[in-house]
Amino acid sequence: MVERYELNKNLAQMLKGGVIMDVTTPEQAKIAEEAGACAVMALERIPADIRSAGGVSRMSDPKMIKSIQQAVSIPVMAKVRIGHFVEAQILEAIEIDYIDESEVLSPADPLLHIDKTKFQVPFVCGAKDLGEALRRIAEGAAMIRTKGEPGTGDVIQAVQHMRMISQQIRQLQNCTDDELYHAAKELQAPYDLVRMTGKAGRLPVVNFAAGGIATPADAALMMQLGAEGVFVGSGIFKSGNPQKRAKAIVQAVTHFQNAAILAELSEDLGEAMVGINEQEIELLMAERGK
Amino acid sequence: MKIGVLALQGGFQEHISALRKLDVDVCEIRTLRDFIAGIDGIILPGGESTTISRLLHETGLFRPLKEHIDQGLPVFGTCAGMILLASEIQDDPVSHLDCIPITVKRNAYGRQLGSFYTHARFEGIGQIPMTFIRAPYIASFKDEVHILAEVNGIQVAAESKKILVTSFHPELTDDLRVHQYFLNKITA
Numbered sequence: 001m002v003e004r005y006e007l008n009k010n011l012a013q014m015l016k017g018g019v020i021m022d023v024t025t026p027e028q029a030k031i032a033e034e035a036g037a038c039a040v041m042a043l044e045r046i047p048a049d050i051r052s053a054g055g056v057s058r059m060s061d062p063k064m065i066k067s068i069q070q071a072v073s074i075p076v077m078a079k080v081r082i083g084h085f086v087e088a089q090i091l092e093a094i095e096i097d098y099i100d101e102s103e104v105l106s107p108a109d110p111l112l113h114i115d116k117t118k119f120q121v122p123f124v125c126g127a128k129d130l131g132e133a134l135r136r137i138a139e140g141a142a143m144i145r146t147k148g149e150p151g152t153g154d155v156i157q158a159v160q161h162m163r164m165i166s167q168q169i170r171q172l173q174n175c176t177d178d179e180l181y182h183a184a185k186e187l188q189a190p191y192d193l194v195r196m197t198g199k200a201g202r203l204p205v206v207n208f209a210a211g212g213i214a215t216p217a218d219a220a221l222m223m224q225l226g227a228e229g230v231f232v233g234s235g236i237f238k239s240g241n242p243q244k245r246a247k248a249i250v251q252a253v254t255h256f257q258n259a260a261i262l263a264e265l266s267e268d269l270g271e272a273m274v275g276i277n278e279q280e281i282e283l284l285m286a287e288r289g290k
Numbered sequence: 291m292k293i294g295v296l297a298l299q300g301g302f303q304e305h306i307s308a309l310r311k312l313d314v315d316v317c318e319i320r321t322l323r324d325f326i327a328g329i330d331g332i333i334l335p336g337g338e339s340t341t342i343s344r345l346l347h348e349t350g351l352f353r354p355l356k357e358h359i360d361q362g363l364p365v366f367g368t369c370a371g372m373i374l375l376a377s378e379i380q381d382d383p384v385s386h387l388d389c390i391p392i393t394v395k396r397n398a399y400g401r402q403l404g405s406f407y408t409h410a411r412f413e414g415i416g417q418i419p420m421t422f423i424r425a426p427y428i429a430s431f432k433d434e435v436h437i438l439a440e441v442n443g444i445q446v447a448a449e450s451k452k453i454l455v456t457s458f459h460p461e462l463t464d465d466l467r468v469h470q471y472f473l474n475k476i477t478a
Contacts, residue, residue: 014336016301018341037341039338097402097424121403261321
């Protein structure tokens with residue numbers, strides 16, 4: 001199992017510098033692949049629509065996910081509810097490439113996340129801070145992403161989570177060996193992982209940004225803040241010109257430090273998704289799961 | 291010696307770390323300007339070949355890169371990098387840089403559940419660790435191509451002139467010998 005976990009972390013390493021796009025149909029998956037997405041997230045409704053529809057939101061129909069697996073050659077990910085290990089067993093049975101145990105869906109368990117060490121397929125999980133990230137890694141997550149606030153087109157929370165994780169890692173780097181025991185207590189995370197993170201100065205797995213990324217500038221912002229790649233959910237297929245915006249965001253992640261290229265990429269993209277401000281949201285999805 | 295690592299998408303940082311351990315100058319190649327600054331060899335890393343190919347075109351790097359490789363710029367492609375260098379891709383009408391006469395099969399071992407780790411012999415080096423992530427393999431090749439490694443009877447590493455390709459990811463292990471092999475090819 002140790003070897004399988006390494007291989008699963010390795011796949012995330014190959015996704016770095018890339019954009020993972022939410023898609024709801026094989027046609028959208030093809031658009032995403034042609035635009036240069038390094039993976040797609042197959043789901044029945046994108047987060048903005050989940051948010052407006054309300055009600056209980058669950059794993060997508062496996063038939064729909066399989067149709068997307070057939071449409072593209074890049075890795076296909078799909079979401080399960082927090083704690084819903086049977087949804088995860090089902091996705092493993094259809095050989096999904098990555099499972100996102102996601103707060104965007106309605107949580108199935110009020111306390112526990114899935115014991116991800118019991119699975120062969122890799123998991124990505126959301127985290128608002130370092131303690132949450134390390135708890136998910138202890139449970140077997142092979143990749144971490146910020147939680148952002150999905151479906152809003154507002155990047156404020158992704159920024160907050162990314163800055164928080166980076167700041168807490170810097171604090172660990174300054175800890176003496178005896179202080180690390182206390183840090184583990186404060187972070188509510190296993191000591192071994194806390195120590196490893198402090199010594200390496202980075203999370204032990206790949207860390208992407210997710211939630212509210214709608215423009216090339218948003219994507220580059222998250223990369224400059226230390227993300228190793230980005231998830232874009234509603235931002236692409238809720239915008240005026242999905243093809244063009246998808247391509248621009250892919251390039252923005254590659255050229256995130258080159259303002260001249262970012263300026264060109266930001267031109268004439270049509271209408272961005274309208275979005276909702278953080279203060280206007282009634283349901284904070286990022287607060288699901290701790 | 292200065293080695294460029296194509297840094298458009300994928301596991302380029304891992305190659306940079308491996309090269310730094312071997313004490314060579316390394317630079318990231320993202321734009322034409324980075325490329326024409328002058329390098330003695332280039333690594334095309336793992337990642338998604340469709341993504342990297344798209345970005346090669348968008349950045350205007352595609353044609354100059356192909357021309358330099360065809361004129362003898364030493365190149366080492368791992369996984370997606372091997373797909374980019376291959377002359378043909380099985381079941382796909384499109385090929386990319388078309389620099390080495392091999393036909394590769396993409397995702398040849400299936401989805402992520404088919405990813406695996408093993409040890410096998412690499413000609414001129416010996417037994418080495420090999421990490422295969424949604425890996426391609428070499429389905430067929432022309433005579434001028436020299437096979438360097440096989441796993442279960444399937445070709446997973448090859449060279450032709452100054453071009454080196456592997457299905458697996460030496461940069462994901464601590465073993466630096468395949469990178470050293472590439473550096474030796476440059477100076478040979």
